[in-house]
Amino acid sequence: MTDTPDLSGRIALVTGASRGIGYFVAKSLAAAGAHVIAVARTVGGLEELDDEIKAAGGSATLVPLDLADMPGIDRLGGAIHERWGKLDILVANAAILGTISPIGHVEAKTFEKVMTINVNATWRMIRSVDPLLRLSDAGRAVIMSSGAAHSARAFWGPYAASKAAVEALARSWADETRNMALRVNVFDPGRTRTAMRALAAPGEDPMTLPHPSEVAPKMLPLLSPSFNETGLIYSVPNGRLLHYRMPE
Template sequence: MSIDLKGRLALVTGASRGIGYFTALELAKAGAHVIACARTVGGLEELDDAIKQAGGSATLVPFDLADMAAIDKLGGSIFERWGKLDILVANAGVLGTISPIGHVEAKVFEKVMTINVTATWRLIRSLEPLLLKSDAGRAVILSSSAAHKCKPFWGPYSASKAAVEALARTWAGETQRTALRITSLDPGATRTAMRAQAVPGEDPSTVQHPSEVAKAILSLVSPGFTETGKLFEMRKGRLLDYRLPD
């Protein structure tokens, strides 16, 4: 059964490539107007062309997630123009370096935490009032199996994704009595630039295309999806239950 998002407003970060690009496109194809955020203007323009070809519409917002003032301004701008937000897909993130913890440069660690964790919190802070104005607000926060595996040499990234999951679970507990539903998503191995950076010798054809993740996200943000505070694992196609407070 197809998912109808006509009349709904969706915001996607990291929308210029990879999972963010295909998620924005999938949401637009389903009828949502997409606010596409990313640093790369060229990638956003390519996305806009693809969305228009598919008969959809988008608003491009090029900015760096390290700019916290811009995130704050984003919420105000959306409120002034639309008055609410129906969907948030917090997808943007950085890997940092694969290195022993003691060898990670301070500036690298700080960048990973700024983009992956602090910016996610700032998005929640800026956009929650808008999502609560929706009759079926939905948020998907991108996580990773690294949050649980904590493999050697992946310290900063693993720590950042564990923190992001903690934010999502806490947020879900705080809003469970509202219409807002929040899901963490572990996409698994996906054919992205970040994956190529992390596993440079891998044949990209052996891992899933980001469009497959986008389809899963589409189902998680539909008004008919009513779970909250859970982790969806793409590899096994299952929701893992986190215990929310009574």
């Protein structure tokens, strides 16, 4: 899955677009011809992204938004409908790590913030743009996950639980829309040289990890109108789609 699809004329929404994998997914989408709606809290990062996209001949709309602002997510869906009348691509990438510690030592406010940004905001975004994706001739959604959702390693409880939750949301959404043009899949980037990974593993040599610019383009085939699988997980470490669907 390395071919770059032609996304000319398609409207793509990327959350967490001001840095890391989201930043380079947004750049890759714009380079493939999509108009990118870039959502993040950090205005400086969004402006840098916009400069790079424009310098390469692409186009973007910047949306400074804290995803803890649930009514703001609702308004975003309305604004997209008013301006474009549809959405072709959703990349729900934004997430926070929380703390790496024993479950019993996690502060309630930390756990709640992880769930708010990683789970509640993802659900709210899905709810906001689902009608818009259904208006596309080939709506495509990718929900970012992590191997932590399956390994459930010691001290990773809140983050692992949040990623398991969004995977379940994605797979349920995929099943609901199986007979429509919309396709919903999950993307596990594996260990990547990001700020979040540096917080999680401060003793790790970042130069041993792939850069986000190497990982992000691997998502693009899942966002192509010609990609017809749904309810699956694309694992970068495994280099393939994983069929995690439960038996009927």
